[in-house]
Amino acid sequence: MMGSSAASAQDAADSFIGVHAGAGAGLVTHAFEIEETTNGVDRTRDLSRSGVGGEVFAGYDGKIARRLVLGVQAALDFGGRSVVERNSFYSYSIDPKIGFGVTARLGYAASSRLLLYAGAGVGGQDYDQRSTGYADVNPDLDRVRGVLIRGGVEYALSRRISARLEAQAMNSRGQVMLAVPIRF
Template sequence: MKKLILAALATALLPASALAQDAGALGGAYVGGQIGWGKRSVDIDYNLPGLADFDESRSGIDYGVFAGYDAGIGSNFLVGVEAGLGFGGKTLRGAPAAGITTSVNPSWNYDISARAGVLASPNLLVYGRLGYGAERVRTTVASTVQGVSSVSEKGWSDGLLWGAGLEYGINESASIRTEYRHRDMDGGYAADQVLAGLAFRF
């Protein structure tokens, strides 16, 4: 699988003086958890006669934890960096030929991203996200055909992550958020999520 190498953390290079502004209830370091809907999909075209394409998707519950840091630029803008660890996803199965089945079973995932947004009010942030995400998966080819062996191996599928969301500062110590994000990974593998989260700031 091809890797997409992303340099999405350019905001980390901003001068410290530009970041030393008041960000209201949404600035500073934070940790939190999130849960919501997730869909995994595979779209592989084998381009070989007699083999059916692997085009499947399944939805389920996704959940995880995250940590990051936000800083204000002026009075209306916020930039930050965030890392997350997540779980979820159901096994995707296909049958490219008689007697042969293929499956992709997600295990866990991680991501690192930059986000930037506008404070629509002192406590409400409208933001976009861009970064890198990777998911640990087990890929299996099971065969009942004589002379064709079954194989199974674990590996990583990774690539671009992007999304957008809203975050509301309840007070200086906690905030809630809702977000859509998409991970476009290699090998024809992708994930879509709609997540709700609670963050604690310090």
């Protein structure tokens, strides 16, 4: 019995190693603020919007200890909700385009089927801005780049297929995705 338990603990990370690719869907929030001046008074308004989005990803995970996994992943993200602001003086819109992330992750295999992980890397999001009237377009929003932080839980449904629930945060984008990685 003791040998079986030791072998099980030693192999806990094995369900999560190797090359993987997959896709996911979930909630994407794009965070924006707009600065306005009305009658000489400056004010900032929050124009954050959330909507449905998705991602496709590929990566590699290797076992570095009995229960530890170290990996890298590249992802393309899309979706979320556009921001449209109109009044009698102007019309302004921000449309999310493609986003990306390249991250490393460290995972702990709590069992042979359950991996808890956190990671960080670089990410970016491209936006399309349009304005008419007195609205100024902020060129800094066309291509936002920054540190991307991620964390989640992955459950091995079989030797090759897992289900993953993951949260990501970057300066202009946050998302929660339910994804299915397939290992090769």
